[in-house]
Every structure is written in C-alpha cells, then in structure tokens.
Amino acid sequence: MGLATETFFLDPDAAGTLQARIQAMVAQGILSGRFRPGERMPSSRALARHLGVSRMTVTLAYTDLVADDYLIARGRSGYFVSDTAPQPSGHVPAPREDxxxxxxxxxxxxxPAPRVERPADWRRYRFPFIYGQTDPTLFxxxxxxxxxxxxxxxRDxxxxxxxxxxxxxxxxxxxxARHSLPRRGILAGPDEILVTMGAQNALWLTAQVLxxxxxxxxxxxxAYPPLREILHQSGARVRPVPVDAQGLPVEGLPVADVAFVTPSHHCPTSATLPLERRRALLDHAARHDMLVVEDDYEFEMSFLGPPAPALKSLDRDGRVIHVGSFSKSLFPGLRLGYLVGSKPFIDAARALRSTTLRHPPGQIQRTAAYFLELGHYDALIKRMSRAYRRRREVMDAAVAHHGLDVAGRGSFGGSSLWMRAPGLDAAALAADLRVKSVMIEPGAPFFADPAQGRETYRLAYSSIPEDRIAEGVARIAAAIDARRPGP
Amino acid sequence: MGLATETFFLDPDAAGTLQARIQAMVAQGILSGRFRPGERMPSSRALARHLGVSRMTVTLAYTDLVADDYLIARGRSGYFVSDTAPQPSGHVPAPREDxxxxxxxxxxxxxPAPRVERPADWRRYRFPFIYGQTDPTLFxxxxxxxxxxxxxxxRDxxxxxxxxxxxxxxxxxxxxARHSLPRRGILAGPDEILVTMGAQNALWLTAQVLxxxxxxxxxxxxAYPPLREILHQSGARVRPVPVDAQGLPVEGLPVADVAFVTPSHHCPTSATLPLERRRALLDHAARHDMLVVEDDYEFEMSFLGPPAPALKSLDRDGRVIHVGSFSKSLFPGLRLGYLVGSKPFIDAARALRSTTLRHPPGQIQRTAAYFLELGHYDALIKRMSRAYRRRREVMDAAVAHHGLDVAGRGSFGGSSLWMRAPGLDAAALAADLRVKSVMIEPGAPFFADPAQGRETYRLAYSSIPEDRIAEGVARIAAAIDARRPGP
Structure with a gap:
C-alpha cells in the first residue's frame, strides 16, 4: 500500500533546513508506527509538489533516510519503509507537552460504578456462564x-x-406499537414511543428529563449497576430499597419522585413482582404522585409460562414509563431499545436525544424493522426459548445434584440463576474458576453496598451450550468445596 | 397476516361478562387501528386457551362481532377483520386519563433553538439548494x-x-489515527480518539465534560444552531463573538474557559481562519489557560486548494479538542464522528458516552472501517470534489451574472455560498421560492439574535444537479426582484 501524499505536513514551527525537516517528518512517522514496514513512500516528485519544495530536496532527504535504514530504494518502484527500520516505541507519541x-x-x-466482570476473550472459556451476550448457534x-x-x-x-x-x-x-407492545398488554400510539440507543440510553434519557x-x-x-451510575449522574438523591424473593416490597416503600423497577424479571435475582404488589405499587405511586420507570428487559424469555403483562398495562394514570430493549433478544451491539410513555414525557426525551445524538442510525432501525416485520424475530424468540428451556432444565438438575444454593430464579424463565456461596467470597471463587475455564459473574457490583453481595454470583445459561452445563456446574461445586475449610 | 394470540390481553379491571370483555377487547383493537382489515383473528380454540376461558365464550363473542361487522367469518379459514369494519379514529387512543x-x-x-428549515420532501423540489444531505448520484x-x-x-x-x-x-x-488525522496534520494515538454518534454527539460530550x-x-x-443548544444545555455562560470575513477575530477576544470554533470552514459563512489568527488564537488560549474545540467539519471538501492543516496540528499544549465527522462525506444518517484530544479528556468523554449509550453500534463502525480501509472513501471524496468544483463554478458564474450578493464563500471549497439579500426578509423570500420549486435556507437560525440574520441565506450545491443550478439561481434573482419595490 502506498502512503497518501496528503498525510505529509511540514511542521511550520520546526527548526532546521527543509531537507532536515523532511527527514524528521518521515523518521517520526516511522518511529510513531504511523508508516509501517513495506509501505511505499510518495514519489519525490509528488511529495515535492505537495510540500512546495524542490524535488532535489526530497531526493536528498530520501537518500539520507536510506542511509539510516529508515527507507529502502527499490529501483524504479520508488522508496519503501525498510523492513529493518527502527522500531516504533509503542503508541504514537504526541509531539507536545500537555x-x-x-x-x-x-x-x-x-x-464509575463497579462493573460486572466480562473479559473480552470470554468465548475462549469452555464454560462461560455469562449473561446477555449473543449465542451464535441461536441467532x-x-x-x-x-x-x-x-x-x-x-428504495431505502x-x-x-x-x-x-x-x-x-x-x-x-x-x-x-402494533406487535411488540400489545404482547405486553400495552396500547400506545406512535407519539408515545421513542427509539433509543438500547435500554441504557432509554434509562439515561428518562433519568435526565425526570x-x-x-x-x-x-x-x-x-440492581443493574449502570442504572445506579445513571441515577447518580443525574444528581438526584437515590435511595436503594432491598428486594425480597418476590421483588420490590411495596409495604413501607418510601415516597420519592420516581421509582426504577424491573417487575418482569428483577435484575439480577429474576424475581417476578406479583400482581398484588404491582397494584399496590401503582396505588402508592398515585397516592404520592410518583412516576414509575419499568425496565421490561428479557420479557421474551418467558418459556416456563406466559409472561405477566407489563406493569405499564395496568397504568391508568400515565405514571408508568416503559423501557424495552432488543439487546437480549437480538444482540447488545445493536444498541436499539425504546421508551413508552405519555406524550409530554416522550417529547422531552426526544428533544434531549436530538441534542445529544440526533437519532439512532437509520440503517440499523430499518434493518430491525424488516427483521421484525418478516417474522424472523418471533421465530428467533421461539428458538431461543426452546434452547433456554432445555438449558434451564439441565441447570436446575445440576445445581440440585451438587446442592448449590440458589438465591433466585425466574418463575417464567429468564436466562440466569442467582446464586449464593455462603461463607465464601464469590470474586475469589470466580478467579479460581477462570483457571478451570469456567466463567461466573460475582454479584457484588449489583449491590449499593458491594460487601452485601460478597457471597452472591450469577450463573447465566444464555451463552453456554447445553452439553457443557453439567460439567461446568460440577467444576463450580468442586471449587466451592476446595475453598471451604475441611471438616 | 394472522394476529398473534399473545397480543390479546383481557383488561383485569374491566367490568362485564367475559364474553363482553372479549368483544370490547377486539372492537377496541380495530377502532384503535391495531388490528387492520383482512387480518386473521386467532382461532377460538387458541384464544380461549391463551385467555383461560371456555372456547364457547370466544365463539359467542366472535359471532356477535360478526353481527356488528367488526369481523367476517370465512368458513374453515376462520375469522378476519372485516373490510367494512368501523374505521379507526386516528391514532391509538390510550385507554387512560393522564x-x-x-x-x-x-x-x-x-x-429549543430555531432550526434550519428542511422539509422531509425536499427531494421533490427541482432546485434544492439544500445543505448536508447525501447526493445519491455521487455516493x-x-x-x-x-x-x-x-x-x-x-468473521465479524x-x-x-x-x-x-x-x-x-x-x-x-x-x-x-493512521489515515484521517495525518491528512489534517494531526498525530494522535488510539487512546486520544473516541468514536461518537456524529459530530453532534462529539460536541455534546465535549460540552458536558468541560x-x-x-x-x-x-x-x-x-454558528451551527444545535451547538448553541448544546452549550445552553450545559448551563455555561455563553458569549457569542461576531465573525468577520476571515472567521473569528482574535484581537479583543474575550477570556473564557472554552472557545468553540470552526477554523477550516466557518459555519455558515465558509470563511477560513488565516494562519496568523490561528497562532494568535492558540497564544490567547495559552495565556488565559483556555481550551479550544475545533469542529473540523467538511475539511474533505477542499477542492480549490489543499486544505489548511487543522488547528489541532499547531497545538503544542494539548489545548485543542478536535471534532471530526463522516456525516458530510459519507451520509448524515450514519451518525459517526470522532473526538481527538488529550487522554484525560478522552477518558472523561468515553465514560460519559458509556453511561449515556455505551457505544456506537458495532455493525456501522465495522462497515465504515472497511469502506475507509478499502479506499472507497478516498475515491468518493475525489468524486464529490470534482462534482462540487464544477457546481461551484456554475454557481459562481450564475450568482455573478445575476448580481446576487455573496456574503461569504470558502476559499478552499466547501459546499455552499453564504448570501445576503439586502433589505429583504430571507424567510419570506424562501417561502416565495418554494412555490417555484426552489429551496434555499434562511440564515436567521444561525444567529444568536435571529433578527441580525434576517437578510441572509445559504445556497448549498451539495444536492442540486449541476445542470439545474443556473435556472435555480435565475429563479432566486427573479424572486428577489419581485420582492424589491419598483423604481
């Protein structure tokens, strides 16, 4: 490949003769790693014209650079960066002092909030009990x-x-409006819907406008750790409310302006908020003029029974803001989700979205629209649900077989179990397991006080093949035993 | 198409018999426009199972709906929404009171800041002197x-x-890092670069962190109207500085924390900031410990001469933050741009981007990377530059022929002329011209005080075919004459 002449600039502030400055420019390009061995330099004629210097000046500079082994000359083909040129010293150095x-x-x-651990090379692990990533065998x-x-x-x-x-x-x-929301029992018009850059962006916009x-x-x-970050960034006073096995307890719930909840599958325990609590939550909200933001992630993964209708479907007052996402059902790198709420709220979120980024790219919006319209999405959900159901059966059996401590699991489905390892530090356990090619997610980052989640971890089955689950769980059980003090 | 059974929910709070509630649910779906003429209803068996009611209840409800012409029965094929069913009354009504x-x-x-006018159907106009949109004959x-x-x-x-x-x-x-920035005279490492959702998102992130x-x-x-909105949203005290024919005057420039500038092509006048002013601006910034944000939009459109190196290329202190965009050179719906700056700044912008939306979609980032790597981008820029050069020649000639008043034009190129219609209201002129299938952009929204831009308008040549320019400019001249008082 030839280096484009337009990428060469003489430093107007540099000292020295023109020839020396050209040599410095080329050497600097090589030392910075910008010009790579084997790449062809512009011809002396082209470079001279571009820089506004005589051709002889460039030729002399090139000749000196050959002598120093920055360049080599290959007869008529011109000058190339030498294969044995001085090595770049790491990243491009900025030619300045900050x-x-x-x-x-x-x-x-x-x-920043602590993160749920997920190394970039997680696919190389044989037993990845890892959450929220796309399974190429199902997609x-x-x-x-x-x-x-x-x-x-x-046409598009x-x-x-x-x-x-x-x-x-x-x-x-x-x-x-016509297909996704009705499945959640929600009726909404186009001006009550806003497409967002994934659920994260939907939650962020909501927090900013409210x-x-x-x-x-x-x-x-x-709770979902990035949500905690989003709420703190808004400057609001944030009060964490401990959940129980049925999700958010409504009795004794504090009064606030906005409550952020995950009624369908609580994140991360997978608990489903029962209908009575949902009604009580809406009553509480109406009584104290509160708004409720419902993150309805993962509702599609309800393979053990039909999903409970969304909290938004019970909302008579326009108090519920509904957040949907295609990240779990399509893929997270897509960055597509949506907000549903009353028009004044959607208008405000739309204006903020417009200021911050205008709109999600047209190309991916239209691609998703086709995928949905043509029924591929429904077929995908069915395929995923079948696979998750089988994996979940194997998970439940293996976990029961080894007597592991399940702290929460979705009654409708979901894609993970919420676990506890009493007396152990799950982060240390996760480190032990990585050496055994097993990846689990320590639960501490989900807690307002990470120490409270020290013994918890999440075991997702959305990315691990069915036939590896039993062995993976066995390795977890063995690692737990190894950490426990002997009898 | 069949309506999915999963989209049917009985309202748990509704009164009446089960049959009446099913009828109301179906009628409401049709009246709201959610179920459309010709769509097939679920079978009575499937719907009964889904709702947990007897099949007879559903059958009786369907029969009554046929009698009311909401549905028609087609023998064994089942029930369909009738073609003559009562019409939906506009948008889906929300079944609630806010x-x-x-x-x-x-x-x-x-x-919100006033917008530059651009109706959605602008492609239907024969003479669209409209800025920043993709020309399908060039892309x-x-x-x-x-x-x-x-x-x-x-593999991806x-x-x-x-x-x-x-x-x-x-x-x-x-x-x-290796190709785009060196063309602007900028050396930067990967950790000094952040990909953004277009230049708008880059400017927003910058304003938020600074x-x-x-x-x-x-x-x-x-200035670019959305930038004014972004700065006001940050809560900062914003001071507009009037530009002259050479862009931002540096003599007497106020002191501030951050200056937002467009040195390559001032937006919207296309003035290029001369080298002396650039140096003076950086000196001023160094003396008063200011930062400078350089929006380097449209640098690729320098077909009349090589572009001046970016302001960032002269920056020795790390004071300049550089904003690049692929919106003008690829297409605006792509939403891809980038920020270049010192690592602490990029780290902060990255953290904020992560909280607000995580990252731009992987699919479009990789598509753009291939388009750039394979050289299509450079070829596209050359093609666009050739076309723009020809269009610019025709523009200059037509504008001179009719004696129109040019208030600014890019000395290196650009894609628009900045015009003045002395004594006239450009918004009224634009309205006159629409009837003549000519679209121009009134300049008022660019000004801090819109009244100051009342006589100005922008004539872009990025979307109008070369052979329509002369006629389009003639129509503009005629419309101006028609508005001027007779002799």
Missing part, C-alpha cells in the same frame, strides 16, 4: 444479513442516509 | 453495501453483536 490542568478543566463526575445471522441487505437497497436510500433530526423510522415504531438535584429516586437493591 | 402534572415532573429545559452505494455485507459476515460476528461497553472498533480507530454553570464558553456568531 499543559492543561485537566483536573481543573474537567467537570467533576461521580466515580438467525442469515436472515439478519438479508434484512440488512434489503435496508441497504436503493433516504431511510439510511438522511438526517432525521428527531424522527424515528416509522416502520420500526409502527411494529413496536431527575435533578431537587428530586428523589428509588432503586431496587441489588 | 393524571401526571408533566410540567412539574419534567426538568426545566431551555427552549458509492454499491461499495457501501459490499462493506456492510462483509461487516455482517461470520463479535464486532457486530458484542457489548463493547466503552471500547470502539479498533479497526476504525486505527484508520482514523462546561457547567460555573464556566464560560465562547461561540462564533453566526
């Missing part, structure tokens, strides 16, 4: 490609390329 | 599709599907 006091210049931000990659290809067609040129400012893809919104330093928010404890 | 005081519930936000749609297809391949499954939290596509970042109510910001006047 004189900015960044600590002063940057706005203060809350410390319908072929039809996704076909839908993407269709969305890239001439405007849907892909145009700047839509505040508008979403009408086909995607129509599908959500919360501020003068507001109070409730969050389940444990 | 009891939320949204004005109290929503955080106060500044009023390399075929190769974009091929690159998208490759990014959808099995993880790049597309995985949740990357904070990380960007390394291939895209590498290309930006500004707050305790900070002062400078903005050019006129």
């Amino acid at each position: 004189r900015v006091d960044w600590q002063r210049a940057l706005q203060p931000v809350p410390a 319908d990659h072929a039809n996704w490609r076909l839908c993407a290809l269709r969305a890239l067609g001439q 040129f405007d849907a892909m390329t145009a700047d839509h400012y505040e508008r979403d893809d009408p086909r995607l919104v129509d599908f959500i 919360l501020g330093p003068d507001r109070h928010a409730l969050i389940e404890d444990p | 009891r939320v005081d949204w004005q109290r519930a929503l955080q106060p936000v500044p009023a 390399d749609h075929a190769n974009w599709r091929l690159c998208a297809l490759r990014a959808l391949g099995q 499954f993880d790049a597309m599907t995985a949740d990357h939290y904070e990380r960007d596509d390394p291939r895209l970042v590498d290309f930006i 500004l707050g109510p305790d900070r002062h910001a400078l903005i050019e006047d006129p």
Whole structure:
C-alpha cells in the first residue's frame, strides 16, 4: 500500500533546513508506527509538489533516510519503509507537552460504578456462564444479513442516509406499537414511543428529563449497576430499597419522585413482582404522585409460562414509563431499545436525544424493522426459548445434584440463576474458576453496598451450550468445596 | 397476516361478562387501528386457551362481532377483520386519563433553538439548494453495501453483536489515527480518539465534560444552531463573538474557559481562519489557560486548494479538542464522528458516552472501517470534489451574472455560498421560492439574535444537479426582484 501524499505536513514551527525537516517528518512517522514496514513512500516528485519544495530536496532527504535504514530504494518502484527500520516505541507519541490542568478543566463526575466482570476473550472459556451476550448457534445471522441487505437497497436510500433530526423510522415504531407492545398488554400510539440507543440510553434519557438535584429516586437493591451510575449522574438523591424473593416490597416503600423497577424479571435475582404488589405499587405511586420507570428487559424469555403483562398495562394514570430493549433478544451491539410513555414525557426525551445524538442510525432501525416485520424475530424468540428451556432444565438438575444454593430464579424463565456461596467470597471463587475455564459473574457490583453481595454470583445459561452445563456446574461445586475449610 | 394470540390481553379491571370483555377487547383493537382489515383473528380454540376461558365464550363473542361487522367469518379459514369494519379514529387512543402534572415532573429545559428549515420532501423540489444531505448520484452505494455485507459476515460476528461497553472498533480507530488525522496534520494515538454518534454527539460530550454553570464558553456568531443548544444545555455562560470575513477575530477576544470554533470552514459563512489568527488564537488560549474545540467539519471538501492543516496540528499544549465527522462525506444518517484530544479528556468523554449509550453500534463502525480501509472513501471524496468544483463554478458564474450578493464563500471549497439579500426578509423570500420549486435556507437560525440574520441565506450545491443550478439561481434573482419595490 502506498502512503497518501496528503498525510505529509511540514511542521511550520520546526527548526532546521527543509531537507532536515523532511527527514524528521518521515523518521517520526516511522518511529510513531504511523508508516509501517513495506509501505511505499510518495514519489519525490509528488511529495515535492505537495510540500512546495524542490524535488532535489526530497531526493536528498530520501537518500539520507536510506542511509539510516529508515527507507529502502527499490529501483524504479520508488522508496519503501525498510523492513529493518527502527522500531516504533509503542503508541504514537504526541509531539507536545500537555499543559492543561485537566483536573481543573474537567467537570467533576461521580466515580464509575463497579462493573460486572466480562473479559473480552470470554468465548475462549469452555464454560462461560455469562449473561446477555449473543449465542451464535441461536441467532438467525442469515436472515439478519438479508434484512440488512434489503435496508441497504436503493428504495431505502433516504431511510439510511438522511438526517432525521428527531424522527424515528416509522416502520420500526409502527411494529413496536402494533406487535411488540400489545404482547405486553400495552396500547400506545406512535407519539408515545421513542427509539433509543438500547435500554441504557432509554434509562439515561428518562433519568435526565425526570431527575435533578431537587428530586428523589428509588432503586431496587441489588440492581443493574449502570442504572445506579445513571441515577447518580443525574444528581438526584437515590435511595436503594432491598428486594425480597418476590421483588420490590411495596409495604413501607418510601415516597420519592420516581421509582426504577424491573417487575418482569428483577435484575439480577429474576424475581417476578406479583400482581398484588404491582397494584399496590401503582396505588402508592398515585397516592404520592410518583412516576414509575419499568425496565421490561428479557420479557421474551418467558418459556416456563406466559409472561405477566407489563406493569405499564395496568397504568391508568400515565405514571408508568416503559423501557424495552432488543439487546437480549437480538444482540447488545445493536444498541436499539425504546421508551413508552405519555406524550409530554416522550417529547422531552426526544428533544434531549436530538441534542445529544440526533437519532439512532437509520440503517440499523430499518434493518430491525424488516427483521421484525418478516417474522424472523418471533421465530428467533421461539428458538431461543426452546434452547433456554432445555438449558434451564439441565441447570436446575445440576445445581440440585451438587446442592448449590440458589438465591433466585425466574418463575417464567429468564436466562440466569442467582446464586449464593455462603461463607465464601464469590470474586475469589470466580478467579479460581477462570483457571478451570469456567466463567461466573460475582454479584457484588449489583449491590449499593458491594460487601452485601460478597457471597452472591450469577450463573447465566444464555451463552453456554447445553452439553457443557453439567460439567461446568460440577467444576463450580468442586471449587466451592476446595475453598471451604475441611471438616 | 394472522394476529398473534399473545397480543390479546383481557383488561383485569374491566367490568362485564367475559364474553363482553372479549368483544370490547377486539372492537377496541380495530377502532384503535391495531388490528387492520383482512387480518386473521386467532382461532377460538387458541384464544380461549391463551385467555383461560371456555372456547364457547370466544365463539359467542366472535359471532356477535360478526353481527356488528367488526369481523367476517370465512368458513374453515376462520375469522378476519372485516373490510367494512368501523374505521379507526386516528391514532391509538390510550385507554387512560393522564393524571401526571408533566410540567412539574419534567426538568426545566431551555427552549429549543430555531432550526434550519428542511422539509422531509425536499427531494421533490427541482432546485434544492439544500445543505448536508447525501447526493445519491455521487455516493458509492454499491461499495457501501459490499462493506456492510462483509461487516455482517461470520468473521465479524463479535464486532457486530458484542457489548463493547466503552471500547470502539479498533479497526476504525486505527484508520482514523493512521489515515484521517495525518491528512489534517494531526498525530494522535488510539487512546486520544473516541468514536461518537456524529459530530453532534462529539460536541455534546465535549460540552458536558468541560462546561457547567460555573464556566464560560465562547461561540462564533453566526454558528451551527444545535451547538448553541448544546452549550445552553450545559448551563455555561455563553458569549457569542461576531465573525468577520476571515472567521473569528482574535484581537479583543474575550477570556473564557472554552472557545468553540470552526477554523477550516466557518459555519455558515465558509470563511477560513488565516494562519496568523490561528497562532494568535492558540497564544490567547495559552495565556488565559483556555481550551479550544475545533469542529473540523467538511475539511474533505477542499477542492480549490489543499486544505489548511487543522488547528489541532499547531497545538503544542494539548489545548485543542478536535471534532471530526463522516456525516458530510459519507451520509448524515450514519451518525459517526470522532473526538481527538488529550487522554484525560478522552477518558472523561468515553465514560460519559458509556453511561449515556455505551457505544456506537458495532455493525456501522465495522462497515465504515472497511469502506475507509478499502479506499472507497478516498475515491468518493475525489468524486464529490470534482462534482462540487464544477457546481461551484456554475454557481459562481450564475450568482455573478445575476448580481446576487455573496456574503461569504470558502476559499478552499466547501459546499455552499453564504448570501445576503439586502433589505429583504430571507424567510419570506424562501417561502416565495418554494412555490417555484426552489429551496434555499434562511440564515436567521444561525444567529444568536435571529433578527441580525434576517437578510441572509445559504445556497448549498451539495444536492442540486449541476445542470439545474443556473435556472435555480435565475429563479432566486427573479424572486428577489419581485420582492424589491419598483423604481
């Protein structure tokens, strides 16, 4: 590959002769790793014209660079970066000294929340009990490609390329309104729906338009760690409410402006909020003029029974804001989700979305719309549900066989078990297990006080093949035994 | 198409017999437009099982709905929504009464900035002097599709599907570092680059991490209207600085924490900031410990001469934050741009991006990386530049021929002329011209005080075919004459 002439600039502030400055520029490009061995330099004629210097100056510079083995000459083909050129010393060094006091210049931000561990190379582990990632053996990659290809067609040129400012893809919104939401018992019109960059973006927009330093928010404890980060970033006073085996207890629930809940599958315990609690929660909200934000992630994974209708389906007052996501059912790298709520709220969230990023890319909105419209999504959910059901059976059996301590599991389904290892530090257990090619997720990051989650961990079955579950659970049981003091 | 059984829910709070509630549910679905003429109802057996009622109850409900012409029975095929069913009355009515005081519930936000007008059907106009949209006759749609297809391949499954939290596509970042930035004279390592959802998202992230109510910001006047919205949203005190024919005047420039500038092509006048002013601006920034945010949009459109190196290329102190975008060169619906700056700044912007939306979708990052790597991008820029150069020549000639008043034009290129219609209201002129199938953009929204831009308008040549320019400009001249008082 030839290096583009346009990427060469003489430093206007550098000292030295023109020839020396050209040599320095080339050597610096090689030492910084920008020009790589074997790459062809511009011809001396082209570079001279571009820099506005004589050709002889460039030729002399090149000749000196050959002498120093930065370049080699290959007869008529020109000059190339030498294979034995001095090695770049790591990353590109910035040719400057930073004189900015960044600590002063940057706005203060809350410390980032602890993360659920997931190394980039998790697919290399044989027993990945890892949550929320796409299983290539289940995902319908072929039809996704076909839908993407269709969305890239001439007829959809405007849907892909145009700047839509505040508008979403009408086909995607129509599908959500007519098919996705009715499955949750929700009726909503197009102006009560906003497409977002995944559920994370939906929760962030919601927190920004509803919360501020003068507001109070409730969050389940444990909860999805990024949500805690989002709420703290809003400046609101955040109060964690410990959940029990049925999810958020409503009796004695504090009063606040907004409560963030996961009624369908509590994150991370998978508990389902019973109908009486849902009604009580809405009564409590009505009595104290509260809003309720329902993160309805993973409702599609209800293979053990029909999912309970969404909390939003019981909402008569417009108090519930519903967050949906395609991350679990399609794939998280897609970054598509949606918000459902009263028009004034959706309008405010739309305006904020527009200021921060305008709109989710047209191309992926249209691809998703086709995938949904053509029924591939429903077929995918069925396939995933069948596989998860079998995995869940094997999980339940293996966990029971080894007497592991289950702290929570979804009565409708879900994709993980919530576990406890009494007396042990789950983070240390996870470290032990990695050496055995087993990956589990320590639960501490889900808790407002991580120490409270020290003994907990999550075992997801969305990415581990069915036939490896038994062996994986056996290894977990063995690792727990090894950590326990002997008799 | 059959209506999915799972989308039917009985309202647990409704009164009446089971049969009446089923009838109401179906009628409501039709009246709300959710069930459409010709769609097949679930079989009475399936619906009865799903709702947990007797099959006879459903059959009786269906029979009554046929009598009311909501449904028709087609022998063995089952029941369908009647073609002559009562018409839905507009949008889906929400079956509730909103009891939320949204004005109290929503955080106060500044009023949205006025927008540059661009109706959705602008492509139907014969003479669209419209800015920043993709010209299908220039864009390399075929190769974009091929690159998208490759990014959808099995080998890139993880790049597309995985949740990357904070990380960007390394291939895209590498290309930006090794090829895009050097063309602007900028050397930066991967940890000094952040991929964003377009330039808008880059500017928003920058404003959020650098500004707050305790900070002062400078903005050019006129300027890109969404930037004004972004700065006001940050809570900072914003001071507009009037530009002249050479862009931002540095002499007498106020002191502030951050200055937002467009040195390559001032938006919207296209003025290029001369080298002396760039140096003076950096000196001013160093003296007063200011940061400078450089929006380097449209640098690729420098077909009249090589572009001036970016302001960032002169930055020795790490004070300049550079914003790049693929919206003008690829397409705005892509939503891809990038930030370049010192690592502490990039780290802060990355953390904020992660909280708000995690990362731009993997699929579009990888597609763009391939399009760039394979050289299609450079070829596209060359093609666009050739076309724009020709269009610009025709523009300049037509504008001169009719004696129109040019208030600014890019000396290196650009894709628009900045115009003035002395004594006229450009918004009224634009309205006159729409009737003549000519679309121009009134300039008022670019100004801090819109009244100051009353006579200005923008004439872009990025979307109008070369052979329509002369006639389009003639119509503009005629409309101006028609508005001027006779002699």
